[in-house]
Amino acid sequence: xxxxxxxxxxxEGQNWSSLETYRAHDGYRGAEKALREMEPAKIVDEVKSxxxxxxxxxxxxxxxxxxxxxxxxRRPRYIACNADESEPGTFxxxxxxxxNPHKLIEGLLIxxxxxxxxxxxxxxxxxxxxxxxxxxxAIAEARSAGYLGKNILGTNLAFDIFVHRxxxxxxxxxxxxxxxxxxxxxxxxxxxxxxxxxxxxxxxPTTINNVETMSHVPHIVLRGADWFKxxxxxxxxxxxxxxxxxxxVRPGTFELPLGTPLREIIFEHAGGLHPNRTLxxxxxxxVSMPVLTxxxxxxxxxxxxxxxxxxxxxxxxxxxxxxxxxxxxRAAMVIARFFRHESCGQCTQxxxxxxxxHKLMQGLEAGHGTKRDLxxxxxxxxxxxxxxxxxxxxxxxxxxxWFLRRFRSExxxxxxxxxxxxxxxxxxx
Numbered sequence: 210x211x212x213x214x215x216x217x218x219x220x221e222g223q224n225w226s227s228l229e230t231y232r233a234h235d236g237y238r239g240a241e242k243a244l245r246e247m248e249p250a251k252i253v254d255e256v257k258s259x260x261x262x263x264x265x266x267x268x269x270x271x272x273x274x275x276x277x278x279x280x281x282x283r284r285p286r287y288i289a290c291n292a293d294e295s296e297p298g299t300f301x302x303x304x305x306x307x308x309n310p311h312k313l314i315e316g317l318l319i320x321x322x323x324x325x326x327x328x329x330x331x332x333x334x335x336x337x338x339x340x341x342x343x344x345x346x347a348i349a350e351a352r353s354a355g356y357l358g359k360n361i362l363g364t365n366l367a368f369d370i371f372v373h374r375x376x377x378x379x380x381x382x383x384x385x386x387x388x389x390x391x392x393x394x395x396x397x398x399x400x401x402x403x404x405x406x407x408x409x410x411x412x413x414p415t416t417i418n419n420v421e422t423m424s425h426v427p428h429i430v431l432r433g434a435d436w437f438k439x440x441x442x443x444x445x446x447x448x449x450x451x452x453x454x455x456x457x458v459r460p461g462t463f464e465l466p467l468g469t470p471l472r473e474i475i476f477e478h479a480g481g482l483h484p485n486r487t488l489x490x491x492x493x494x495x496v497s498m499p500v501l502t503x504x505x506x507x508x509x510x511x512x513x514x515x516x517x518x519x520x521x522x523x524x525x526x527x528x529x530x531x532x533x534x535x536x537x538x539r540a541a542m543v544i545a546r547f548f549r550h551e552s553c554g555q556c557t558q559x560x561x562x563x564x565x566x567h568k569l570m571q572g573l574e575a576g577h578g579t580k581r582d583l584x585x586x587x588x589x590x591x592x593x594x595x596x597x598x599x600x601x602x603x604x605x606x607x608x609x610x611w612f613l614r615r616f617r618s619e620x621x622x623x624x625x626x627x628x629x630x631x632x633x634x635x636x637x638x
């Protein structure tokens with residue numbers, strides 16, 4: 210079994226929410242080193258050199274993203290921290306917010322110093338009530354201790370953090386939709402250019418990072434880029450928090466090095482399948498990522514390159530496991546319904562495409578589907594990909610279209626048997 214390297218989650222279910230407990234475990238040492246011993250440009254270079262990639266889904270280089278901020282001294286400048294976490298199957302950021310919130314605060318503080326940021330706005334999923342209260346308590350503690358406010362740690366840095374709760378819209382997890390919502394408007398993605406680094410919150414330079422991404426920064430600064438690169442793989446460095454749900458004995462969150470085999474995560478860390486059950490399918494990174502067959506899942510490692518070669522993506526590391534009792538058509542239908550409901554309706558391909566996918570899946574599950582419907586699902590999915598302002602249409606197309614492509618015989622059986630013939634029927638995948 211791969212050794213657990215815990216950078217973000219306290220061991221054995223411990224809670225380090227209080228400032229006293231956090232500081233007893235090297236808390237804020239990274240921030241003290243950064244502000245007292247390092248130049249801002251050196252911090253950006255260190256984060257870039259570490260290979261840290263965004264943990265919110267896209268996997269873009271964090272240090273490179275920071276370099277996009279203009280160097281003209283323009284102020285104010287902001288961080289928009291994405292804590293929306295509304296994708297089904299994803300619950301890793303919640304663990305950080307509830308058990309180790311000062312780790313996020315310290316990461317934001319270092320990022321603020323490195324990028325001349327004036328304030329950070331944490332956009333949090335509205336249902337995360339305990340996480341919201343916990344983070345606000347931690348912010349108050351940090352402010353009282355001099356880690357937020359003016360003249361932080363005896364420097365000229367003035368920086369503060371504000372927490373904003375969302376109202377249950379998945380589209381506000383998209384970076385520009387998030388900014389629109391923060392500014393008090395309907396959460397709809399913006400057309401780009403201009404990009405957020407040039408014109409973000411209130412049309413000022415803004416960098417947008419995920420909770421887990423920011424929480425890795427203190428360790429990188431304290432221990433160095435080379436140390437961080439020693440964990441994970443060459444192009445997927447460090448650890449990440451895998452959230453495992455579905456048909457496993459021990460669902461939960463597991464912080465492991467990137468590159469850990471998916472087989473190991475399911476059958477060792479998550480306790481394997483229930484008795485007398487066999488693996489059928491796995492979604493490796495939240496419902497927007499293409500599904501894997503059991504055979505593919507047993508051979509792939511959980512890092513960006515390996516999953517891309519397997520025809521899917523790491524996404525948020527949210528692993529959804531389905532055993533032989535699961536109906537692939539029903540799973541695709543549930544995913545299609547989610548994306549239809551969450552589309553902001555701004556782009557025709559997304560607004561109409563998500564509706565069509567859901568209706569077609571409903572027909573198949575209800576026993577009204579035809580072979581032409583299978584062709585239509587594939588056509589609609591291809592029509593949606595790469596033609597909209599944001600990636601929600603792509604996610605909907607991948608999240609449903611790849612079920613058809615990789616489990617076609619099961620879809621065809623739904624047509625032939627006029628409904629779900631799962632009981633007693635063997636499908637070839």
